Amino acid sequence: MAVDGRSVAVQQFLKKTELIKQGAEARVYRGIFLGKPTILKERFPKLYRHPLLDEKLTHRRTVQEVRALLRCRKAGISAPAVYFVDYTCHCIFLEDIVGSVTVRDYITSIQLSPQKSQEERLDHLAKKMGLVLAKMHEEDVIHGDLTTSNMLLKVGGDTEEADLFLIDFGLSYISALPEDKGVDMYVLEKAFLSTHPNTEALFEKLLKAYTASYRKSHSVINKLNEVRLRGRKRSMVG
Amino acid sequence: MTVVIGFEGSANKIGVGIIRDGEVLSNPRRTYITPPGQGFLPSDTARHHRGVILKVLKEALDEAGLKPCDIDCVAYTKGPGMGAPLVTVALVARTVAQLWGKPLLGVNHCIGHIEMGRLITQANNPTVLYVSGGNTQVIAYSERRYRIFGETIDIAVGNCLDRFARVIKISNDPSPGYNIEQMAKEGKKYVELPYTVKGMDVSFSGILSYIEDAAGKMLTSNQCTAEDLCFSLQETLFSMLVEITERAMAHCGSQEVLIVGGVGCNMRLQEMMMVMCKERGAKLFATDESFCIDNGAMIAQAGWEMFRSGQVTELSDSWITQRYRTDEVEVTWRD
Amino acid sequence: MEGKIDGALINPFMIVHPFEVLVAANKAVHLHRIGKMKTRRMYSEIIYNLSPTNNISDAFKRFGTSDSDTAVLIVLVHPTDETRHMTEVMAKVDGQQIPVEDVSKMVDTAQIKKLYRTTPQEDSCLLDAVVCRMAVKDVI
16 A cells, blocks of 8 residues: 555556546546556545544445446446446546546537527437436436436437436435435436526426336336425425 | 615524624624423514514614614515514514615525625625525525525434434523534544435434434443534534535535535534635635524625615515525526 | 466456456455455466456356366466566467457357356446456445
């Protein structure tokens, strides 16, 4: 182990990489690992929290993330492959989805493009998102942090259908409860609408596609409505 | 010059404050304190407010050295909050507005906290963590609304702290949160508690029911002290709050944080937030207890902004509401 | 083959792509450095790392070599500029050397799918399916 806590494997990788994002809980680097384009996600210690809590959370999230990635991939949900996990410094080496953009950036770019093709392209995307999330919940995977930044779109050639990847599974867990799935969709709805103002109709289309392709969606949507009301109805004293 | 008087009494504090163009002229306040182990009930709280509100109003005017004719607008808390106390305060506000012949303005309590925080700290466009007995929200401004990016999906953080205080009979004087904070300083052992972050949202009910259940057993078996529990609870709750604030900042690309609300004057929370901000190269803004805790000036300040942008509330519209979301208000005074 | 070879001797029919071997070797080196190997030696650790399960003897049975084998993949871990050991090992092997990329042509796909329990949805990239299981097996 090196002085700074990073293992040799991580240090070697970091020699030739670029930091692409400092998220809330991880730094994300892009580079080459054993010859492959790779993303390194490093969960660094958060100094504001108690060391015991920090270690527990960081380890748990690293484990949850790689487990969920494997589970999704087994079910045919596009998600980056895991190449290597370093549990000593909480680093995950992941497949780099070359040529992908976040759904967030994609939506923004469509909204800036000519009005004519806008609606059709956005509808198509919303439908695709609904289908993928339905599949994920079918597998009882709760993502825990659904946002349009945590979905990547790999646009294929002219004829090829674009592929939607799910990423950032650090807050994920396994649950069959409609409540957990409902909250998952609620988290997405809030992130979606606050990131992309005035897209209520688009999100409804996403939900419609989700409902249509997921057998047990009825109870999830009920829970979603219930959770929405909880926010509206909560008495907010003080 | 615009002078606005603000009436606040949505929970157990009753306050009247006067603002003149960004200057706080007066801001007296009273708190209804209940015995240890007891929370405050709406009817008792309203009775308390009724008993002191005129005295507080007189203090506010005297301290500011103003007469009713110097006031331009009467602002009051429209909601959210407890029904009975809200009604009491609105009634007094309506009465003085008519007596003095001044326009009325119903103000969203949460917006009051945000605008007061912005005034005092001069934060420009911060990500706001609003934490109190009834609210836990992470808010950022965009397109004429204070949008809620993250919030509690069950109880508020202050509510969790207050109810924990009742379980182990911590005094409500001056406030349960303050006493927990002092006891936490003596805590040494970190006791593991549930930790629930969902995206930018948090949940506290699991922690509360866990600690309600376990506290007695842990204390009687000398597994840990009450101080250790206070310490561990604060560490856990505040870590969750800092985490969702950071998530919202990363999401919005924000480099400023403003903490408002009663729990916001907790120094440990401010300290943890400061560490997070330093790490991101961001700036932290916080206020002390005179403005963090519910007060009249915050209602006056939000009222001042609204009044200056041309808003008034007609007498027939001067009702109150227990539920009033921050994002329901159209922000007419910001670009 | 004659004499003892200091290296990991692997059954090449169980290897989808050389990348998989690099991943196994990288993990072995890493665990060796931090003193957390599951087996006693780095070369046995490489073989263990290839397996989807945490059963050591099972890993050797599947990925190790036996006398009847007609091909072998040899993995050596050495400093970049020190190739003497490699020359020594090659001298001990009685056979024809082929490019490492060619292991992909020898792979027993049906065996791989069965052993790693891959799903039909993963058929499009068997290598990723295999590597993922190798990387995650410690926490499953």
